Amino acid sequence: MSAGGAVGSPLTLMLVCGEPSGDQLGAELMEGIRTLGGENIRIVGVGGSAMAAQGLKSLFPLDATAVMGLREVVPRIPEILSRVRQASDYALAVKPDALVCIDSPDFTHRIARRVKRTNPAIPTVNYVAPQVWASRQYRARTMARYFDLVLALFPFEVPFFEGHGIHAAFVGHPVIERAARMRGGDDLRKRLGIGLDAPLLAVLPGSRMSEVTLLLPVFRAAAAKLAQSLPGLVCVLPTVPNVAAAVRALSENWPVPLHLLDDAGDKFASFDAADVALAATGTVTTEIALSDTPMVTAYKLGWLTYVLARPFISAKFATLVNILLDREAVPEFIQNRCTPEALSDALLKLFQNSDARAAQIRDLDEAMHLLGAGEEAPSLRAARTLLSFAWEKRGAFADQRLVSGT
Secondary structure, three states: OOOOOOOOOOOEEEEEEOOHHHHHHHHHHHHHHHHHHHHHOEEEEEOOHHHHHOOOOOOOOOOOOOOOOHHHHHHHHHHHHHHHHHHHHHHHHHOOOEEEEEOOHHHHHHHHHHHHHHOOOOOEEEEOOOOOOOEOOOHHHHHOOOOOEEEEOOOOHHHHHHHOOOEEEEOOOHHHHHHHHOOOHHHHHHHHOOOOOOOEEEEEOOOOHHHHHHHHHHHHHHHHHHHHHOOOOEEEEEOOHHHHHHHHHHOOOOOOOEEEEOOHHHHHHHHHHOOEEEEEOOHHHHHHHHOOOOEEEEEOOOHHHHHHHHHHEOOOOOOHHHHHHOOOOOOEEEHHHOOHHHHHHHHHHHHHOHHHHHHHHHHHHHHHHHOOOOOOOHHHHHHHHHHHHHHHHHHHHHHHHHHHOO
8 A cells, every 4th residue: 555555465545425426426436446457456435325336335324424504514513523533544544545535625625634634645636626716716725735636527627736736637527428318308308298399498497495596586587588589488497306396386387388307317308308408507507518408507696695705706607618618608697697688588599590509509519528528438537547646656655665775
C-alpha cells in the first residue's frame, strides 16, 4: 500500500460517498476498476446499495450522511461527525493506495482533510468536485491542501484546478452514459394518446421543493400563453417521488392537456417524444441535450437567497451547455428575467422556426462532445486515470523507501 504496502501487492482503493447519486457514481467507477484491473484490486470504503451490488462492504449505511437542508442536517451533526471520524480512522489504519472522495463535499472533504492532516503520504482524489469555479473560487486553494488529484467532469475544470495548485484530469461527465436511454418517444406518445404531429412540450421544474414551488407557477403561465399561439399544445411533466405531491397540487387545472409521469424510463422517453423542453437549470438539461431536444431553461431563487448568493457567483451562465460553449446557445432566463412572457416567446421560436431548432441541436451535439460523448465511457476513463495515479504513487513511494534505505 502507498504508506507501506509491498510493491507487488494488490492495490487497495478506498471509495467514500455520502448520498445516493454518489453511490451510483461509485458503483460505475467500481465496475470500471474491475474491468481494467480485475478482481485483484481491493476496494473498501463507504457506499450504498449500488456499490454493495458491486461487492463493497460499507463501513456504515448512508442514512446519516444522505440528508440535505438545514432543518434535516442540524439534528444529525453529531452522527455525521462521528461517521467522518470513523471513515478517516479506517483510512489511516488501512493506508489505501488512494482515498477517493465522491461528491458530497460537506461530508467527504472532511474525511480527506483529517486523513491528509494526520498522514500526508496517503494519496487523495476528488471525483465530482464542488463547482467552485462558479462561486467562491477561493475554495479551490483550500482543496489544494488535502487533494492530490481531481477527476474532472468538465474540460474547463482542468486548467481551473491546475491554476489553483491541484492536479486534475478530465474524465467526462457520467450523464453521457445515459445517452442510450433517450429513446421510446413514439411509443410513449401512442401510449398516452398524443398524436405524433401534436406539439409536445416537456416541462421540468426541478427535483427540489424550492425549485418546484418557485418555477412551476411561472412554467404554468408560460404554457398558457404559448397555447394561445400554438393550437393543440400538449405537455408532459416527469417528476420524482420527493416532489410528486407538490407537483400534482401545483399542476391542477393545467391550461392544456398534461400528462404527469412518475416512471424514470418514461422521463427519458418524454425527452425523445417532446418537440421542445422547458427546464430548470441542472443535470436534467444535459439529459435533454443528449436527446437532441431543443430547450429553454430557467431558474429562480428566493429573493433573500439570491441577494446573499449573487456577490459570490462568477459564472456567466447557469445552463451547462452554455457554460461549455461560453455563449448562450440555449436561451436561459434567470431570476427577474424568468417571466411567462419571456419563456413563451423563446419556446414559440423553437416550435415554429426550423432554423433556430437546427442551430440549437448542432450546439447541443457540440457541447455533449465536449463532455466526452462518443468516446470511452466516463466511468471507465475515470477508473483508468485513478488506477494509473495509484500505481504511480505506489511506485514513487517505493522509490522513496529505496533511496532512504527504509
